[in-house]
Structures are given as C-alpha cells and as structure tokens.
Amino acid sequence: MAVIDTLRLTAEEATGLLERREVTAAELHEAYREAIDDRDPELHTYLRVVDECVGDGVPIALKDVISTRGVETTAGSRILEGYTPVFDATVAGRCRAAGLPLLGKTNTDEFAMGSSTENSAFGPSRNPWDPSRVPGGSGGGTAAAVSAGLAPWGLGSDTGGSIKQPSALCGNVGLRPTYGTVSRYGIVAFASSLDQVGPVAKTVRDVALLTSIIAGRDPADSTTVDHPEPIRLPEREELRGVRLGIPRQIGDLRAIEPGVRAAFETSVELARSLGAEIGECDLPLSFEYGMPCYYLIAPAEASSNLARYDGVRYGPRVDADGYREMVERTRDAGFGPEPKRRIMLGTYALSAGYYDAFYGQAQKVRTLLVREHRDALERFDALITPTSPTVAFPIGERAADPLAMYACDLLTIPSCLAGLPGLNVPCGLSEGLPVGLQLIGPQFGENALFGIGHALERALGFDPVPERLR
Amino acid sequence: MAITRDQVLHVAKLARLDLGEEELERLTAELSEILDAVSKVAELDLADVPPTSHPLDLVNVWAEDEPHRSLALGEALANAPAREGDLFRVPPTA
Numbered sequence: 001m002a003v004i005d006t007l008r009l010t011a012e013e014a015t016g017l018l019e020r021r022e023v024t025a026a027e028l029h030e031a032y033r034e035a036i037d038d039r040d041p042e043l044h045t046y047l048r049v050v051d052e053c054v055g056d057g058v059p060i061a062l063k064d065v066i067s068t069r070g071v072e073t074t075a076g077s078r079i080l081e082g083y084t085p086v087f088d089a090t091v092a093g094r095c096r097a098a099g100l101p102l103l104g105k106t107n108t109d110e111f112a113m114g115s116s117t118e119n120s121a122f123g124p125s126r127n128p129w130d131p132s133r134v135p136g137g138s139g140g141g142t143a144a145a146v147s148a149g150l151a152p153w154g155l156g157s158d159t160g161g162s163i164k165q166p167s168a169l170c171g172n173v174g175l176r177p178t179y180g181t182v183s184r185y186g187i188v189a190f191a192s193s194l195d196q197v198g199p200v201a202k203t204v205r206d207v208a209l210l211t212s213i214i215a216g217r218d219p220a221d222s223t224t225v226d227h228p229e230p231i232r233l234p235e236r237e238e239l240r241g242v243r244l245g246i247p248r249q250i251g252d253l254r255a256i257e258p259g260v261r262a263a264f265e266t267s268v269e270l271a272r273s274l275g276a277e278i279g280e281c282d283l284p285l286s287f288e289y290g291m292p293c294y295y296l297i298a299p300a301e302a303s304s305n306l307a308r309y310d311g312v313r314y315g316p317r318v319d320a321d322g323y324r325e326m327v328e329r330t331r332d333a334g335f336g337p338e339p340k341r342r343i344m345l346g347t348y349a350l351s352a353g354y355y356d357a358f359y360g361q362a363q364k365v366r367t368l369l370v371r372e373h374r375d376a377l378e379r380f381d382a383l384i385t386p387t388s389p390t391v392a393f394p395i396g397e398r399a400a401d402p403l404a405m406y407a408c409d410l411l412t413i414p415s416c417l418a419g420l421p422g423l424n425v426p427c428g429l430s431e432g433l434p435v436g437l438q439l440i441g442p443q444f445g446e447n448a449l450f451g452i453g454h455a456l457e458r459a460l461g462f463d464p465v466p467e468r469l470r
Numbered sequence: 471m472a473i474t475r476d477q478v479l480h481v482a483k484l485a486r487l488d489l490g491e492e493e494l495e496r497l498t499a500e501l502s503e504i505l506d507a508v509s510k511v512a513e514l515d516l517a518d519v520p521p522t523s524h525p526l527d528l529v530n531v532w533a534e535d536e537p538h539r540s541l542a543l544g545e546a547l548a549n550a551p552a553r554e555g556d557l558f559r560v561p562p563t564a
Contacts, residue, residue, distance in 0.1 A: 086545040292508040314549035328488035363521030419525025
C-alpha cells in the first residue's frame with residue numbers, strides 16, 4: 001500500500017491511487033479516519049464520523065445541513081438533535097452514486113447562520129493554522145477538515161458566504177455555484193432565494209471535479225437548471241486576453257485589513273504578468289447596500305423556513321398541556337441565540353405594516369445589485385476582490401456583537417444576492433494566516449472561473465498545508 | 471430605529487417563541503441596533519424598481535403528473551417525538 005499523506009493528497013491524486021490499485025477505498029477511508037482520531041479532538045471539525053467505508057471512490061465530508069439517510073443530521077442545532085433522515089439529499093445521493101464514501105458530517109453555525117462556527121450548538125471548530133482562531137463560517141467544519149487533512153474534499157452550503165469565507169480563512173478552494181445549478185432537495189433550508197450547495201477542496205481542479213458530480217437539474221428541486229455546457233477540469237496556465245475587473249469601491253473600504261489588501265494586490269499583479277487585462281469596474285451600491293439588503297431578505301426567508309420546527313414530526317419536544325405552548329416552548333429551548341435573532345428580525349420585517357418598508361424595499365435593492373453586477377460583467381470576464389476583509393480572527397472576538405459578525409461577509413454577500421458564481425482561491429498569507437481571493441463570474445460562468453483560478457493557483461504556488469502541521 | 475419591548479413580545483408571539491425575560495431584554499436592544507443598520511435600504515428611492523424574489527429567470531416549471539413512491543408511513547413517523555399508532559401525537563389544540 002502506498003503511503004497516504006492526507007495533509008497533501010488531493011482528491012485527483014487519490015483517484016489516481018485508486019485507479020492504479022495502489023490503495024483501496026477502504027484504506028483511504030481508514031487513513032482519513034486515523035487523521036480524524038489524531039487531530040479532530042483539538043479542531044472539532046466533525047459533529048459525527050462514519051466508521052464504515054461505503055463506496056469505491058475518494059471519501060468525502062458533508063456539512064451537517066445535508067440530509068444523509070441513516071446518519072444523524074442536526075444543522076448544528078439542538079432542535080434537530082437525534083434527527084436521522086430517512087432519505088438522502090440529492091447531492092448526498094449523487095456522491096453515493098459516484099461511489100464517494102462518507103467520512104462524516106461537519107460542524108456548522110446553527111442553521112448555517114454565522115461566520116465563525118461559534119453559533120454551533122455543539123461548540124466551535126478551530127482553525128488548523130491557529131487553533132485559537134475561528135475557521136470562518138458557517139461551513140468552518142468542512143473548510144477546516146480539508147485544510148487539516150481530515151477530508152480530501154467536502155460539500156458546504158452558501159447563503160451569503162458560508163463556503164467562500166471559511167475557505168478563505170482556512171486557505172483552500174471553495175465554490176459557490178451559480179444559483180440554481182445544484183439541487184437543494186434535502187438541504188436544511190435557511191434562505192431559499194439564496195441557498196446554494198458547493199464544493200471545498202485543496203485545488204481548483206478538485207473543486208471542478210466535485211462540481212461536475214453534484215451539479216445539474218433535479219426534478220425534486222424545481223429551482224434547478226442544467227449548466228448550458230458541461231463542467232470541465234481546468235488546464236489553463238496563462239491569462240492572456242482575460243479581462244478582470246476590480247470594483248473601485250473596495251479601495252475605500254476601511255474594513256479590509258492592510259495585510260489582506262497587500263496579498264490581494266500582489267495576486268492582481270501576478271494575474272497581470274500572466275497576461276490578464278486588469279481594469280476598474282463600478283459597483284456603487286453593492287458594498288453600501290448589500291449588507292442591509294441581505295440582512296432583511298435572509299432573515300425573512302429564514303423565519304418562514306424555520307417555522308417547520310414545531311416538535312411534532314421530528315426533533316426533541318418540550319411537553320406542555322396545550323399544543324401552542326408545546327410549540328412555543330420547544331422552539332424556545334431548541335433554537336440558539338442566532339436563529340432566534342434572525343427569526344425575530346425576519347418575522348418583524350415581514351409583519352403587517354413593515355413588509356413594504358423592509359422586505360419589499362430590500363427586494364428592490366436586490367434588483368439594482370443584480371443590474372450593477374450584470375453591467376460590470378459585460379466589460380469583464382470576472383470580477384476580483386478579497387474574499388474576506390480580514391484573516392481568521394480569535395475565537396470570542398466577535399461572538400457578542402452580531403453586527404461585527406455580520407460584517408465578515410461584506411465582500412461575499414453582493415454577488416450571492418445577484419445569484420452569481422464565486423470562487424475562493426488562496427492567494428497568500430498575512431500574519432501567518434491565509435488570505436483568499438474571490439473571483440465572481442456571470443451566471444453559469446463556472447468553467448471560466450475554474451480556468452482563471454487554476455492559472456492563478458499554479459502561479460501563486462500557495463502551500464495549502466497549515467505551517468504548524470507541515 | 472428603536473423597537474419596544476412590547477413590539478418584541480408581539481413578534482415573539484407571531485414567531486411562536488416563548489422567550490424568557492432576559493432574552494426579551496437582550497433582543498430588544500439587539501434588534502434595535504440591527505434595524506438601525508438595515509433601515510439604510512430606506513434611503514433609496516425605488517418607486518420604479520421591480521422587486522427580485524429569485525435570481526433565476528424561471529417561470530412555470532411543470533412536472534409530469536405521474537404517481538411515484540413517497541415516504542412509507544413508518545419512515546414518515548420514524549423521527550416523531552410522540553406517536554399513537556399511525557399518527558403524530560400532540561397535546562390538545564384548544
């Protein structure tokens with residue numbers, strides 16, 4: 001059997017080992033299980049692991065918002081504790097059909113609401129580059145697991161940045177696909193006009209491969225469509241003729257740390273040296289109104305989606321003499337502070353007398369954001385920004401201040417509202433911690449993003465293994 | 471934009487949350503602060519702008535009207551916190 005270095009092995013390399021019969025799928029699964037036993041007590045990236053290797057392919061970690069038949073799925077919430085789905089989410093089924101054995105379910109902020117995993121009812125995950133810091137969120141579990149060699153790849157879900165931002169903070173590649181290209185059937189819903197499932201891995205090629213496995217129309221999710229062209233594994237090594245647009249507004253954003261800005265500017269220069277044409281684009285409203293728009297629309301939709309947790313069909317129940325009291329007590333005991341905050345905010349924004357001023361107005365702002373992204377992408381093949389304004393921050397630093405936590409997604413939110421695909425590619429270090437580059441493409445522009453991302457990744461030569469684990 | 475304790479209590483009722491006294495206090499302060507921040511959307515004059523409810527241009531997605539297998543009764547009831555025979559059991563609704 002070949003020596004398996006889970007810290008370095010890519011899913012593509014693992015596929016090669018399997019094809020050449022140098023390892024078996026069970027041996028591969030076991031190697032990751034051992035790495036999990038070794039390092040996960042410190043990092044807490046998994047909420048539960050699967051001992052049995054089912055499938056003949058490269059194993060995978062799934063965020064705990066993805067329903068897995070026979071494997072408990074909690075979305076990081078007490079209100080789903082003990083819930084064991086009787087069916088697979090479509091994406092879990094597609095991974096199963098592709099032979100990818102499940103390694104386990106990864107930690108997430110409760111109902112994917114957060115940017116640090118500190119909102120998980122089961123405790124935070126830790127960043128493999130510095131365990132005193134957050135891995136980002138909500139998909140911090142998947143991102144940290146991939147960086148720490150506890151999974152070769154995984155799936156997350158992204159509403160306003162929950163794939164891209166943790167990938168940036170952990171130093172790996174994450175894709176939020178074009179809205180509608182990946183099924184949400186069986187995903188614990190947060191905000192349905194925004195939620196998208198997507199892959200996280202060490203390389204752009206691995207992310208492209210996993211995208212090709214999960215993407216495509218699903219009759220069980222009527223919001224899905226097929227990509228107009230198949231997903232291809234990128235091979236591009238230069239960027240000749242590629243037009244990249246930098247939103248001029250990010251120059252004025254004081255929230256972007258100097259170290260993040262420096263790493264970003266270095267990679268822009270590198271893109272230029274690979275032949276890219278760099279220009280400025282204009283997103284006048286996105287960074288000013290994106291956040292308020294998002295924090296009306298997402299909580300409003302969440303308040304509706306989370307109405308289903310009533311202690312009747314699944315999950316724990318707090319008993320009471322009457323039905324209504326049972327529901328109210330069950331929800332009070334089952335939801336943590338962040339879901340409650342968002343349910344309250346969303347219910348308020350949708351309530352009589354406030355609907356037009358809040359939810360209705362936010363939907364109109366969204367139209368303007370869609371338009372300004374469309375206009376910018378008429379002149380550019382992709383837009384380019386830092387993914388997160390900061391590197392990974394210390395656990396506890398923002399936990400008590402909801403608005404400070406919401407600000408983590410300042411740069412990822414606007415394109416999510418516009419329904420566009422976004423790719424995080426690690427682009428350097430600041431203070432010894434990873435910095436991520438965000439590439440935004442037009443609808444269905446995944447192949448172009450993969451090509452650009454792959455060329456940049458090769459030229460950057462970023463080492464995705466955390467320094468303290470090398 | 472300040473929200474009052476009574477408004478928070480009313481919203482909690484709508485949302486079916488039996489909030490404790492301490493939580494009610496905390497949420498009153500937090501929601502006021504968050505509403506202040508999100509009220510920024512009111513600055514824009516958007517009278518002529520249509521709303522976007524969904525970023526994909528899909529209308530009338532039809533499915534063939536064909537019978538197919540759905541969850542078996544035992545599966546549907548498998549996670550129920552309380553059941554009686556083939557039914558979900560709940561406390562009296564009146």
